[in-house]
Amino acid sequence: MILFFDEPGDDGLVGSERRLAMVATMTATTMAVFDGSMVNIALPKIAQTLGVSASHAVWVSNGYLLTAAMTLAIFSALATRIGFRLQFTIGLVVFTLASLGCALSSSLEMLILMRLLQGIGGAATLSISPAILRSVFPNRLLGRILGLNALLIGSITAVAPIFGGTLLSTLGWQWLFAINIPLGIMAVMFTLRAVPRIDSIRREPFDILGGVLSAVMLGALIMTANTFSQLSHGALYSETLIIATTYGVAAIVAGWLFIKRQRVAPKPLLPLEIFLSMRFSLAALTSLASFISQGIVFIALPFLFQTVYGYSVFDSALLFTPWPIGIILAASNAGKLSDRYSAAVISVIGSCLFALGVILLALLPDQPSVWDICLRSLLCGIGFGCFQSPNNREMLSNVSREKSGYASGVLAIVRTFGQCLGAALVGVVLSFYGQSGSNTLLEDQGIQVSLWVAAVAAVLAIFISVSRQQRGQA
Incomplete structure (x- = not known):
């Protein structure tokens, strides 16, 4: 059906091995996307079942994100030393x-x-998935396979809330994790069968100090962002601000030391x-700004739909559907x-369509009206789908094949931190507008301001992307 699997390549694999290698990497992507999309909607149920507060249950989600972010750079470097196949x-x-x-x-x-361990396993796979696709497919087919990967992510994002809601209401939250088991077994089998061993594995020392500094830097950045998002007026305001500032300073110092270490x-x-x-570099910055915008919109829209417009949780999930549908329509063709x-x-x-x-x-x-909301969301999805795979191609194709693992890691890092x-x-923003208490009007204004901040980030992505043309780098 997909004829380019069987096209002769100037590098990479051919035929059935390509199919199996692609299925292995995309199954890992499916597990990660499903996991992220479904676990968030299950947090209230998990808190109720385990008898804990919502603030503690949030760490079921944050713990995964924290360990994944802290180890992405480490795994992108480690893969060049032990091989993509073994690490994956x-x-x-x-x-x-x-x-x-x-x-x-x-x-x-x-x-x-267990979620912390999941984050480590997820980082080991996601940090090199695009690099594996590049090692399997020749450069002239790279855009198409990245487009298919974006299409897959869009499709999963569309069905994950409904599928997760069904599992949650019928079988319980445990099944949101159990579904990964058969998928994981299948992915391991396909990986061992089709992902090639890399002959150019470099037997060289690992930069342990650089790994520690990168983990501290990335972890502190995540904690800074999470702590600042919890600021509110009251007795703990100054204490929270001090903690957030401490994390921020730690991130800056660790980042400075990391750069110095990498130079020597x-x-x-x-x-x-x-x-x-x-x-x-410009493609990486464009991706960062775009994922910041997407991350804002994905958090702000549920508040808009439920708090401002009064839709139910299930209806809000359905209102999200046009966005991934737009990605599906645009990604493979782009x-x-x-x-x-x-x-x-x-x-x-x-980027222009997405910003619009x-x-x-x-x-x-x-x-x-529902149609009005859906059409605007659809345009966002089409724009993001049109942007994402070509931009990822820019990143991967503008470093040597030997350094594609590093480029893949940078891609994963900017995506994670952007979101x-x-x-x-x-x-x-919501904390700032909620300082006066439970004032619905102020909360509505906060949601509106959040969407405008997302628009600014999307427009910034356009300027960064256009600068590639101005510098004659396109």
Whole structure:
């Protein structure tokens, strides 16, 4: 059905091995996306079942994000030393076993511990998934396969809330984790069968100090964002501010030391020369700004739909559906076009459509029709789908094949931090507007301001992306 699987390649695999390798990486992506989308909607039920507060239950989600973020850079470097195949397999095994542990957890402490292990396994796979696809497919087909990957993510995002809600209401929250077990076993089998061993594995020392500094830097950034999002007036306001500032200073110091270390380390954890390519660096910054915008909108819209417009939780999930449908419609075609034309130009067009959609969402009237909401969300999805795969192609194709693991790790890092910072910004804005107490009008204004902040981030992504053209780098 997908004929380009069997096209002769100038590099990479051919035929059935390509199919199995792609299925392995996309199954891992499916597990990660399902896990993130479904666990969040289950937090209230988990808190009720385990008899804990909502603030403690949030760490079921934050724990995964924290360990994944802290180890992304480490795993992107480690893969060049032990090989993509071995690391991907180990990551899948850890993620699958941790999913079993989550499903069997009888206490919050055990569940959070298993989620921390899940984050480590997830980082081991997600940090190199795009690099594996590049090792399997030749450069001239890279855009198409990245487009299919974006289409898959969009499809999963569309069905995850409904599927997760069904599992949650019929079988219980444990099954949200148990579903990963057969998927993980299948992915491990396909990985061992089809993902190639890399002959150019570098037997060189690992930058342990760089790894520690990167983990501290990334972990402190996550904690800074989470702490700032919890600011509120009251007795604990100054204490929370001090904690957030401490994390921020720790992140800055660790980042400064990390950069110094990478400049002098004989075998750095993250070769800084990959950022000398302006096309790579600007594509990474464009991705960061876009995911910040998306992260804001994904957090703000449920408040808008439920608090302001009065829709139920299930109806709110349905109102989200046009966004991933837009990604499905645009992603694969954008990927194909980026193999033939300038990926930078296509990503700029997608960024413009995405920014327009976010601005239109910010301009929604007081009582819009369902069709009005859906059409604006659909435009956001089409724009994001048109932007994402060409921009990812820009990042991966503008470093050498030997350094594609590092580029893949950077891609995962900017995606993770973009979404995290976006969510934190919503928390900061809503906290600021909620200072006077439970004033519904102020909360509505906070939601509106959040959407405009998302629009600013989306427009910023356009300017960064256009600068590639101005510098003659497209």
